[in-house]
Structure formats: structure tokens, C-alpha cells
Amino acid sequence: ACQLTAADAASLGGLVADLPKLSLLDVSYNPQLTQEVDAGGFRELSSCLSHTVSLTVLQLQACGLTPHSLEDLGSLLCCLPSVRELDLSCNKQLTGGLNRLTPHLAHVTHLEILDLHQCRLSPADLEALIQVLPSLSALMELDVSSNEEVGGVVSLLVSALQLSQMRRLPLSSCRLNDESFTALALAAPYLRSLDLSWSKVVGGRLFLLLDALQPSVIVELRLSSCDLTTDDLRHLAEVSKHGCLSSLRVLDLSYNGKVGADGWTALFTVGGLGSLEDADLSLRPSTSAPCSTWLPALLGALPRMPAL
DSSP states (O other), rough: OOOHHHHHHHHHHHTTTTTTTTOOOEESSTTTTTGGGTTTTHHHHHHTTTOOOOEEEEETTSSSOHHEEEHHHHHTTTOTTTOEEEOOOGGGTTTTOGGTTTTHHHTTTTTEEOTTTTTTTHHHHHHHHHHHGGGOOTTTEOOOOOOOOGGGGGHHHHHSSSSGGGOOOOOOTSOOOOHHEHHHEEETGGSSSETTTTTTTGGTTHHHTTTTTTTTOOOEEOOOSOOHHHHHHHHHHHHHHHTTTOOOEEOOOOSSTOOOOHHHHHHHHHHHOOOOOEEOOOOOOOOOOOTTTHHHHHHHHHHTTTOO
């Protein structure tokens, strides 16, 4: 967040042109960087970046990207043989223009991480993304969270991904529905990180997802504000008992006020959470509930956990 302008972008382009071994460029949180299209600042930066053949990470989070700047970015990507991570998140002005990038993205078959969270992706944007996903054969992480239209296309999204190598597919705040939640079970066996926070459809149906988990794969599970029930926690306890959560390090079950004491007790008495390092069981600030019946079980199950 350096308050860079389009003019600064042009100057930065001249600088990076002399850094052929540059491997990471992060100009995030500079919303004016891509403005003043006529000034050509971002276009010049993109042109100069084409000489940084060692660039592996390009982070453009909250840079005010527009459909016009996506065209410049697309032309650049074809010249970056080493790029592995592309972060375009929090660029709400690009909505409706992703199709200007995806034809170029199809040639970046070595891309491993693509972040598009909180970009107000439209149905047309998602259609363009889904069409290009089969070409991204090295993709391991795709973040489309906080895009409300995603909930209606999860089935198509999952079908287009190379599931066997996917590790992260965050879908928090995506307005998931019954169909999309069921479709997600296809990807669950491969994912190391799963975030469905703020998805009310999960409540009462968590077993559909848990039954698809493979032992010792998942390391992060976030289910904040999912309307989880006591039965959901019992199902979670059952998969924990069978070793499916033995590698889990992060567990977020916050803001699930419907869960009764029996659910928490079941989860923390069966064992299987020996790798857990961070657990969030908090309620909303305006609510409270007794924990005396299950707190001893929690402390006994997690004697070495550094964060609670």
C-alpha cells in the first residue's frame, strides 16, 4: 500500500526491466496503479515485466484492475515461463471482464496458484474461468471465495479441475446450495485445506462431506458460521476416531451456536486430533454458552496446542 499511481507504474516498469532475475513482485493495495488508462502506466509495466523471465509470483491484490488492464496482463502472462502464482484478488472492478484474460491464461499451463477471491465474479466471468480450467494442468490452489455467484456453478467448477492434484479450494461466502455442496464432495478427498465458512447449507449435512475425506490428508478445516448442529459434531467426532483428521492442524468451528455440549464432548473425547495447533470454538460476541461439561475433554485432548 504505497499509493502508487499509473505514472509510478511506468517508472516501476523501467526498474524491473533491469532485474531479469526478479522472482517475486507484489504491488498489492495500490488501487490507483491501473487507473488513467490513457497514461499507459500499467501497460508499460506489463510490457517491461515480459523481460523478467524468472518471475514466479505476481501479486496484484486490490490494484483496481479493470477489463482493460486484464488485456495487458494477459499479453504479459504469455511471456512469463516461470510464473507459478497469480493473485488478482479484491479487484471488484474487473467484474464482467475476465474473458479478456482467460484466452491468455490458457497458455500458462504451469500456473499452480490462482487467487480470485472477492472479485465480484459474474456468471459470465465464471463461465470463462470454467472453460480455461482444464488447460491449467498444474493448478493446485484456486481461491474463488467471497464471490456469491460461485455457489451456482460449483458442480461445473469441480468437473473442470484436475482434482487429483488440487490442494486448496476455498469456497467461503459463496452462497452454496444443496447441489453445489454435494458436488464439492468429489473434490474433498484430495484437498489439504477446506474452507466453507458462512455457508449455512452445511448445517445438518456435514456428513456428506466428511464421508468423502481420506485419512491423514486434510490439515485445515474452516466451518465458521455454518449452522452446524450437535449431530454434525458427532459425525466430525466419528471421522476423527477413524484417523481422518490425524493431520489436522487448524480447526475453525466458531459462530456455530446450535451445537450442544454433547457435540463438543463427543469431538474431544474420541481422540484423533493430536496434530491440532489452532482451534477456534468461539461464539458471536453477543452470545454465550456454558462449557464446563466439555472443557476438561478439550484440554485433555489438546495438551500441547499453542493456540486456542
